[in-house]
Amino acid sequence: MKRAVVIGGGLHGLSTALHLARMPGWRVTVLERRHVGRHSSGVNAGGVRRLGRDLREIALSCVAADMWQDIEALVGDDCGFQPGGQVKVAESEADLRQLEKRAEQVRALGWTHEEVVDRAEVRRLLPAIAPHVVGALVCRDDGSADPMRTVMAFRRAAQEAGAEIVEGSSVTAIERTAEGTIRVVTEEKTWEAERVANCAGAWATTIARMAGEEIPCGVKASMMIVTERLPPFCTPTVGPTARALSFKQTASGTVVIGGGHQGLNDPATETSTVLFGNLAHAARIAAELFPVVAGARIVRTWTGTEARTPDEVPVIGESRTLPGLFHSFGYSGHGFQVSPAAGAAVAELMARGATNLPVAPFTQARFDA
Structure with missing residues (x-):
């Protein structure tokens, strides 16, 4: 042995x-x-995202996606996995051109999981999205888990x-x-x-x-927000093209907001600190994309410590x-x-x-x- x-x-x-x-x-x-x-x-x-991956990561991410579709067979629990899709929205025509270029790069490598959709399809997927959104890049089988x-x-x-x-x-x-x-x-x-x-x-x-x-590897301290429970309005996980944000509504109705806005951390003491000014910026972007969350109460915030390569x-x-x-x-x-x-x-x-x-x-x- x-x-x-x-x-x-x-x-x-x-x-x-x-x-x-x-x-x-x-x-x-x-x-x-x-x-x-x-x-x-x-x-x-x-x-649980293939959408927007570094091109080098796509192959491994697609292998993992197949495993997530049957995650209960692997670990005996569905892990709260919800394949509600992931959507990267375009807030301008320039954003949309960038997403179209990205989709072409992915297709050139032989992958077909990323799809550009127009304004009408975005509103079908996200009825509560702000009116200025003009299109999106979508991966329909992505999602999230607990x-x-x-x-x-x-x-x-x-x-x-x-x-x-x-x-x-x-x-x-x-x-x-x-x-x-x-x-x-x-x-x-x-x-x-x-x-x-x-x-x-x-x-x-x-x-x-x-x-x-x-x-070479540093650290990051990505912050998260959880809001009070709201009536259901969003199934996919959503992010903008030109701004940092990750946005999803859980089955309980709370909204989880992240996407890379940074706090502070100290790996030596294993501590991390929320910077509320940065967190307010994330909340503002969320309200601009989904006006329905404007005024929602924040019930919890946190940050962690993650490794970050160059x-x-x-x-x-x-x-x-x-x-x-x-x-x-x-x-x-x-x-x-x-x-x-x-x-x-x-x-x-x-x-x-x-x-x-x-x-x-x-x-x-x-x-x-």
């Missing part, structure tokens, strides 16, 4: 652990410094597959043993494993540095300084949707040294130039 250690109990760590634990011959332990889903995995907007419910579903599934999850365990060192295994040192215990996954999110560069590897796509691949250590981090605020497929890819890399899943564009070698 081979041993693997996964560092980080967020969604990517749990997905990696689940897929690897289901492979014959592997004993998997997840080490989480706090509790599973503590940072970005449990507090994000839950977007982040913490998803985290807990992956946790249960990983444990049922035989993975051990150790919370409150902080990694302090990683080193090669004389026998060729990797020693993972925590404050309480030392683990030895043939394979280790670095899924530590905003703290993954610290883990990489323990192995002598420098990978090109805002993830790092997935084996360490170049410590073979047997595999990185999976830097999802830059849009890793929720790809997590089932990314975890499968990393598990295959760990077990077999190769994968047919489309993660080749994400190795840290791209930063060499």
Whole structure:
């Protein structure tokens, strides 16, 4: 029986652990410094989105989309997934031309999931949208899910597959043993494993540095708003083309507003702070797109800590300084949707040294130039 250690109990760590634990011959332990889903995995907007992906991410995102359509078969829970669609609206003719260009780029790569629609179709999809919107880019099978419910579903599934999850365990060192295994040192215990996954999110560069590897990656602190319950008026998840916003109405009637407006965070103390001036800007954009929410009471706000690479796509691949250590981090605020497929890819890399899943564009070698 081979041993693997996964560092980080967020969604990517749990997905990696689940897929690897289901492979014959592997004993998997997840080490989480706090509790599973503590940072970005449990507090994000839950977007299940292919729409607008970096062109390098589309193939992996489409694999993940197929997995989301049958997510209950994977983890025993539907994770609150609602395939209500994702819509990027054009607020001007210039926006619409930009969306048309984007759709052409995607079609040129052989993908057909993104579709440009006119003013009339936007209003059919979004009856409450502001009158100045002139069109949109639509992905009809995208949607959203419940982040913490998803985290807990992956946790249960990983444990049922035989993975051990150790919370409150902080990694302090990683080193090669004389026998060729990797020693993972925590404050309480030392683990030895043939394979280790670095899924530590905003703290993954610290883990990489323990192995002598420098990978450029910063952090972000995307803020979220939840409003009071409103009568149903919006099914898809919506964002504008030229402004930062993510907007959706939940089944309970609350409106969740995000989209990248930044607060402050301090990775060293694991704290984050809402900046209400920036948050007010997000609320103003939401009211301009959906006048029905103007005046709605805000009942909750928060921000988290996420890893953000220079090109805002993830790092997935084996360490170049410590073979047997595999990185999976830097999802830059849009890793929720790809997590089932990314975890499968990393598990295959760990077990077999190769994968047919489309993660080749994400190795840290791209930063060499």
